Amino acid sequence: TMLRxxxxxxxxxxxxxxxxxxxxxxxxxxxxxxxQPDVKDTPDEPWAFQAREFLRKKMIGKEVCxxxxxxxxxxxxxxxxxxxxxxxxxxxxxxxxxxxxLAVVRREGIRGTNQAKAAKRGQWSEGGGxxxxxxxxxxxxxxxxxxxxxxxxxxxRALLLPDYYLVTxxxxxxxxxxxxxEADGSETPEPFAAEAKFFTESRLLQRDVQIxxxxxxxxxxxxxxxxxxxxxxxxxxxxxxxxxxxxxMAVYTQGAEKLRAAERSxxxxxxxxxxxxxxxxxxxxxxxxxxxxxxxxxxNADAIVVKLxxxxxxxxxxxxxxxxxxxxxxxxxxxxxxxLYDIPYMFEAREFLRKKLIGKxxxxxxxxxxxxxxxxxxxxxxxxxxxxxxxxxxxxINIAEALISKxxxxxxxxxxxxxxxxxxxxxxxxxxxxxIKNGKGLHSKKEVPIHRVADISGETxxxxxxxxxxxxxxxxxxxxxxxxxxxxxxxxMPKETCLIxxxxxxxxxxxGSRNIPGGIAEPFSEEAxxxxxxxxxxxxxxxxxxxMDKAGNFIGWLHIEGVNLSVALVENSLSKVHFTAERSAxxxxxxxxxxxxxxxxxxxxxxxxxxxxxxxxxxxxxKERVANYRAxxxxxxxxxxxxxAQDVETGENLENLMETMRAELASHPPVEGAFxxxxxxxxxxxxxxxxxxxxxxxxxxxxxxxxxxxxxxxxREIVSSVRLATLPPSFSTRTLPSQATEYAFAFIQVPQDExxxxxxxxxxxxxxxxxxCLLNVEYPGATCPLVTLQFSDSKDDVGLGLVKEGLVMVxxxxxxxxxxxxxxxxxxxxxxxxxxxxxxxxGDFRADDAEEFGYSR
Numbered sequence: 001t002m003l004r005x006x007x008x009x010x011x012x013x014x015x016x017x018x019x020x021x022x023x024x025x026x027x028x029x030x031x032x033x034x035x036q037p038d039v040k041d042t043p044d045e046p047w048a049f050q051a052r053e054f055l056r057k058k059m060i061g062k063e064v065c066x067x068x069x070x071x072x073x074x075x076x077x078x079x080x081x082x083x084x085x086x087x088x089x090x091x092x093x094x095x096x097x098x099x100x101x102l103a104v105v106r107r108e109g110i111r112g113t114n115q116a117k118a119a120k121r122g123q124w125s126e127g128g129g130x131x132x133x134x135x136x137x138x139x140x141x142x143x144x145x146x147x148x149x150x151x152x153x154x155x156x157r158a159l160l161l162p163d164y165y166l167v168t169x170x171x172x173x174x175x176x177x178x179x180x181x182e183a184d185g186s187e188t189p190e191p192f193a194a195e196a197k198f199f200t201e202s203r204l205l206q207r208d209v210q211i212x213x214x215x216x217x218x219x220x221x222x223x224x225x226x227x228x229x230x231x232x233x234x235x236x237x238x239x240x241x242x243x244x245x246x247x248x249m250a251v252y253t254q255g256a257e258k259l260r261a262a263e264r265s266x267x268x269x270x271x272x273x274x275x276x277x278x279x280x281x282x283x284x285x286x287x288x289x290x291x292x293x294x295x296x297x298x299x300n301a302d303a304i305v306v307k308l309x310x311x312x313x314x315x316x317x318x319x320x321x322x323x324x325x326x327x328x329x330x331x332x333x334x335x336x337x338x339x340l341y342d343i344p345y346m347f348e349a350r351e352f353l354r355k356k357l358i359g360k361x362x363x364x365x366x367x368x369x370x371x372x373x374x375x376x377x378x379x380x381x382x383x384x385x386x387x388x389x390x391x392x393x394x395x396x397i398n399i400a401e402a403l404i405s406k407x408x409x410x411x412x413x414x415x416x417x418x419x420x421x422x423x424x425x426x427x428x429x430x431x432x433x434x435x436i437k438n439g440k441g442l443h444s445k446k447e448v449p450i451h452r453v454a455d456i457s458g459e460t461x462x463x464x465x466x467x468x469x470x471x472x473x474x475x476x477x478x479x480x481x482x483x484x485x486x487x488x489x490x491x492x493m494p495k496e497t498c499l500i501x502x503x504x505x506x507x508x509x510x511x512g513s514r515n516i517p518g519g520i521a522e523p524f525s526e527e528a529x530x531x532x533x534x535x536x537x538x539x540x541x542x543x544x545x546x547x548m549d550k551a552g553n554f555i556g557w558l559h560i561e562g563v564n565l566s567v568a569l570v571e572n573s574l575s576k577v578h579f580t581a582e583r584s585a586x587x588x589x590x591x592x593x594x595x596x597x598x599x600x601x602x603x604x605x606x607x608x609x610x611x612x613x614x615x616x617x618x619x620x621x622x623k624e625r626v627a628n629y630r631a632x633x634x635x636x637x638x639x640x641x642x643x644x645a646q647d648v649e650t651g652e653n654l655e656n657l658m659e660t661m662r663a664e665l666a667s668h669p670p671v672e673g674a675f676x677x678x679x680x681x682x683x684x685x686x687x688x689x690x691x692x693x694x695x696x697x698x699x700x701x702x703x704x705x706x707x708x709x710x711x712x713x714x715x716r717e718i719v720s721s722v723r724l725a726t727l728p729p730s731f732s733t734r735t736l737p738s739q740a741t742e743y744a745f746a747f748i749q750v751p752q753d754e755x756x757x758x759x760x761x762x763x764x765x766x767x768x769x770x771x772x773c774l775l776n777v778e779y780p781g782a783t784c785p786l787v788t789l790q791f792s793d794s795k796d797d798v799g800l801g802l803v804k805e806g807l808v809m810v811x812x813x814x815x816x817x818x819x820x821x822x823x824x825x826x827x828x829x830x831x832x833x834x835x836x837x838x839x840x841x842x843g844d845f846r847a848d849d850a851e852e853f854g855y856s857r
Contacts, residue, residue, distance in 0.1 A: 026048030143211050148166065152178050171223070192241060302323040345407070391422055404431040486528025505556050524603050564586060636740065804832055806840045
């Protein structure tokens with residue numbers, strides 16, 4: 001649309017408004033009338049401003065001729081306009097607009113559309129048809145301009161030279177208080193809005209400046225105004241008239257750190273907007289705000305545990321980052337959820353921090369303290385405890401920034417008035433932008449890594465299958481994932497991708513409260529656990545597996561940087577040498593370390609009194625073997641050739657208890673399904689015979705699969721939770737202790753071969769299960785007492801009979817008082833070998849390759 005005036009002749013010329021027919025260009029912005037409060041301002045349509053500028057440069061001040069094609073009832077005229085005085089042979093303005101891609105054709109007859117599309121001009125260009133294309137075309141170069149209007153402290157209208165483009169520019173990286181428009185059309189200023197506007201007006205209005213147009217998100221042009229006397233953006237911040245905004249800070253080309261420094265200066269001086277400002281760390285002493293500490297543990301991917309110079313442990317959360325998290329709910333309800341392995345990239349993030357930080361000193365600068373938040377359903381119990389959030393650096397590298405740049409974490413977005421954020425927040429945003437651009441980690445379009453890690457802790461059958469492999473492997477690499485006590489750890493085996501529970505061999509470490517009935521920890525158990533944690537937690541170690549216990553825990557030696565952890569605990573007076581160390585290669589080292597620790601008389605040896613030589617000599621004289629056989633009733637034989645037995649003396653007590661309990665349950669039956677099973681709980685279970693027995697829950701796979709151990713008989717079973725009920729207090733283990741005691745045969749070694757072991761077990765089951773025998777304890781074992789067992793009628797030794805039949809081998813003992821028994825067993829073994837019975841049918845297979853097959857002589 002254009003307004004045409006004729007040449008003046010004797011007065012002002014007449015005016016006619018001509019609308020170009022058959023084409024349509026974008027509409028310019030229009031401000032709503034104050035008399036219509038419900039009507040909103042309309043912004044420029046795409047390419048509207050460029051079309052207007054094209055016509056202005058093409059036609060202003062020039063003579064044209066036109067033809068009117070249509071005149072509406074309202075008097076609006078549509079036609080064609082041509083450059084020139086007298087005829088229509090001049091340039092067709094409508095066709096020129098279409099050819100430049102600044103207008104579209106409403107009907108056929110106007111040429112130029114195909115040329116504009118082919119040349120990708122105007123709205124057909126790849127830049128889209130919006131101010132962003134105009135901003136990008138300037139390539140962030142300074143443009144001379146005149147400030148025509150100041151809307152508020154951070155938004156101005158400028159006339160760009162030399163082309164006289166009129167644009168609205170918002171200052172990048174900051175925001176000043178604004179004027180809010182009310183329903184009646186009036187404007188209400190926010191605090192300091194008028195002062196901020198005057199500050200900008202008095203310095204920029206109608207002044208010659210340079211503007212760097214930096215970006216154009218959502219049709220908003222962002223830029224920086226440079227005046228000979230300084231940068232208005234930094235001045236506004238420094239004087240407390242503006243605050244930094246994160247969404248536009250990233251495009252600021254003059255250095256975001258300058259804006260943060262200017263804002264920080266205003267906050268410290270508490271000027272204007274910041275008159276009531278309180279710093280997040282205002283209540284902390286300087287020594288608590290910034291300190292050096294040693295990293296002891298990485299917690300998932302956004303927190304670390306550090307040890308201060310005072311010896312205190314403190315959890316530090318990395319400021320303003322969010323670790324990887326799973327989207328939606330965990331679909332596999334039956335599978336136990338393990339965040340470290342089941343959340344994509346959580347394991348990679350944890351490993352990155354572990355390898356960079358564990359055992360090293362870092363600089364910690366506290367940014368803010370996040371207050372504890374109460375849970376909606378937990379009442380006073382906090383959903384999240386108070387968290388200390390800090391920037392952690394090592395060697396000048398910001399760990400949070402490094403984590404984000406690899407795509408292993410994201411940056412938390414805050415409300416604009418939330419000051420609790422990282423002191424290097426802009427660097428974190430820039431690192432995230434680089435990670436997104438390069439498709440790193442969480443931002444990658446590739447398939448997420450999957451970690452299938454088998455947890456065989458407590459899985460006896462799986463552990464048995466895995467044991468020979470670990471024994472043959474010698475020293476295996478591992479990472480210590482958790483420390484339960486000084487000598488009990490959970491290890492991650494990277495090559496085997498599995499988790500195992502590992503017990504240190506050769507030592508007897510003080511036990512914690514969790515492992516002792518009554519919950520009272522042994523002295524120095526806590527110190528032993530802290531020592532082990534500090535030395536090996538989340539470190540890469542080497543382990544030698546020797547054996548396993550009945551619960552599926554592996555037993556062996558752990559080495560870290562050439563240090564044997566068992567020896568280190570003994571050297572530091574935090575453990576004693578166990579008699580099982582006699583058979584190991586580290587026996588002398590352990591005994592020497594124990595003697596040295598004993599001489600120091602500290603920690604566990606603080607009250608040690610050295611025995612006089614005469615008493616020592618008396619003790620050293622070996623006593624004769626004591627044969628004190630007692631009657632027992634064998635109730636269960638295990639696959640590992642252990643057995644459970646009841647004392648005949650207390651058998652009557654058990655029978656009375658069972659009769660009373662069953663009578664009470666018959667009169668008051670338990671409610672089916674009311675019992676909620678948890679590992680370690682004592683309960684009653686209904687056996688296959690339909691009777692109730694006392695039991696202990698060993699494992700809960702699901703409500704339909706609960707592993708129970710019958711404490712009075714020694715057998716195990718997998719039952720549904722509907723077959724379980726609460727154990728009445730009057731029939732608990734306090735009234736009558738568990739009657740089934742576990743034992744193993746003394747002087748014998750069980751074959752590793754499954755078939756040979758099964759033959760031995762079958763023989764024992766046939767001979768002694770559910771029969772009364774005579775039992776004598778010979779010496780203690782790692783998991784249970786080792787005994788000799790006699791038939792009650794013939795008094796023949798059951799274990800010796802197994803040896804003579806060639807079903808088991810003899811385990812030699814060094815104790816002098818046992819040599820008579822050992823000799824008798826060895827003679828029985830030689831007779832079995834001579835007769836080529838069972839395992840000896842191919843001769844002495846242990847001669848050359850005993851270790852390969854897991855045997856030891």
